[in-house]
Amino acid sequence: METLFGIAVDGVAYGMILFIISVGLSVTLGLMRVVNLAHGAFAMVGGYVASYAAQTFGLPYAGALVVAVLLTVLATLPLETLLYRRIYGHANELSQVLLTIGLTFVIVASVNYLFGPSLKRIPLPELLQGTVALGPKSIPTHRAFVIVAGAVTLLGLWWLLERTDFGIRLRAAVDDPAMAAALGIRTERLYMATFALGTGLAALGGVLGAELLPLEPYYAIRYIVLFLAVVAVGGAGSVFGSAAAALALGVTDTAGKYLIPNFGEFFFYAALILILFRWPQGFFKGKTA
């Protein structure tokens, strides 16, 4: 019983971390229909910025987090204007893949050249170190914090996309750009803002997830399959879908690794195949934000 509870808690914690590092991709891939394979690279850039802000300039964790998100957004906005703007829309999927994977390679090589191949660390504040007890099971405080941050992000995004003018316009612009533009919606600005939202979330995930997915130059490519799996299972563009997918995959993976470790990643990918077999569009495609 205690073991079952342990698996459930660890699974949910892992799932929430998966969610927080993938949700940015859900925004770009789902809402903007851009297969952004550079998502991992943006997350990594965020992580590196936070690491340097905290270690070289001595900023506190929260400050480093904010700086990382802002700087990553600022650094990637020119990319939107120069590159991404040309490849929006369904017809460009191949160009999207080629452009973003190329961008990823460039970022990986630059980070390797500039910062070297060693692991980088974002020091945690006292408050987030140690463990918290949940009944018979204790989990790292940092993970509990990530779970809370994930829940807040989830609700915040839901509110933003479903309950605000911005969300309504965005959904209109994605569904029928020509009509939305004709109605006076400034689609270019809207896309830029959404792109910024996506990269900001990527940076947030990169910083918060750094304890589990450590920062090194190859981060951008190493974990991209993980991000894509979550978004594919959740249904592109659905934040609730991404959360459900991340939790399902997290719990399956944790249970599988606990019960039969030698099977390795088998359960993760088996779950992926079965879910996509049953729901080819993912859990929540087109149902909610």
Add this chain to the structure above:
Amino acid sequence: MTTTLRKALLGAVFATALGAGAADAATIKVGVIAPFSGPFAMFGQTFKEGIAVYQAVHGKTVGADTVEFVFKDLDQANPAQSKALAQELIVKEKVSFLAGFAFTPDAMAVAPLIDEANIPAVIFNAATSAITEKSPRFVRSSFTLWQNTVPLANHVAKLGVKKAITAVSDYGPGIDGEAAFKATFEKAGGAVVDTIRMPLKSTDFAPFMQRIKDSGAEAVYAFLPAGPTTLAFAKAFADNGLKEKGIQFFGPGDITQEPDLPALGDAVLGMTTSFHYSQAHESAANKSFLAKYKELFGSSDNATFTSVGAYDGVHLIYTMLAKTGGKSDGLKAVEAVKGLSWESPRGPVTIDPDSRHIRQTIYLRTVERVNGKLQNTEKTSFPEQPDFGYKLGK
């Protein structure tokens, strides 16, 4: 057909031209195959640094010959590519030595080539015991999992631990480590209650920690290759209350390699590992090694077991050259270093005449904070450890 022929002819012309150029310059070339980009670039970087330090100390010439290193990037374990690169180095660059090799399959793949070309290959890292059995022209300057694990397992048994569990990465060296620990620990009277093999690409280690906790073991033997996963593993160990439950951690020192220590932080404080090199090794040889490192690269923080593996590997190459006068007979060159002893930055070492693997002192170390910097402080030493795994496999 004619195009193929023309290409082949052109290729031959270029090869001869390049070869002739190399011969005129009277340089001895050493081809280094290692990851210089990608996820394992740390290996390549430290190899390069180790080589540079050796050349800075001992010069770039042996007798009348200049030694030149040619680097080939192999970004991950890829035996076919390793073979292709080795072939290119041998045929086009006319190298007299091969060196490097971060991973076992890459080293194994070149065995038939070095036999055919009759040149020695010095392995700077790849740590599966079986490699040196594949060709008499392999010499290894690194370590094996057996070598590091056997003294550790005996030590754990001596501490009075009765029940232990192993958790290793699911690939060659990990399985070597598991076998070595199990065999030694059970011989010493202990019991291994469970053996966990973790996928190489694991990111979340909480489920394995839960399993270790539930197994009732008093100690865990863990091996993961140096790199990003060790961080998540060490953190999971610290955060899942295993220490509080009194479960002791033991493992080969890959998990606390020097370049990763700042990132690992307090999670590894007090961790006991067994290894052949620590940056904190107290000896004149190590001090001057680190001083040169610092002089060349601004900081010696990255000096680690792979740098020393390369440093000593170059020492072997220089010695082979000096003793055979640069004549290209691989077997004779290897013969020349059999039984060779010298003082390495890691301590006294000898090339075992049978296994052609390096005999060395294995140290039991604890991670401590000294002057604000984490280091592997050596506590106990087990001198003259051979490769216990040689010819055990088959």
